[in-house]
Amino acid sequence: xxxxxxxxxxxxxxxxxxxxxxxxxxxxxxxxxxxxxxxxxxxxxxxxxxxxxxxxxxxxxxxxxxxxxxxxxxxxxxxx
Numbered sequence: 001x002x003x004x005x006x007x008x009x010x011x012x013x014x015x016x017x018x019x020x021x022x023x024x025x026x027x028x029x030x031x032x033x034x035x036x037x038x039x040x041x042x043x044x045x046x047x048x049x050x051x052x053x054x055x056x057x058x059x060x061x062x063x064x065x066x067x068x069x070x071x072x073x074x075x076x077x078x079x080x
């Protein structure tokens with residue numbers, strides 16, 4: 001299976017609500033956070049799944065990018 005490509009409209013559908021998976025994008029890479037307990041319901045410390053979160057992870061996340069290594073990559077993010 002080849003990786004999917006997401007723009008913001010596509011990514012926003014993967015918000016962890018109503019049975020949808022929860023995906024987030026960081027630096028052009030889309031990660032699946034569906035099974036991460038901290039992202040239950042597509043929400044994590046005021047952040048919502050289905051969004052591009054590079055700035056958030058770089059400026060506000062206490063754990064930084066190291067947590068991304070534990071996530072499944074599902075595709076590539078391209079800005080609209």
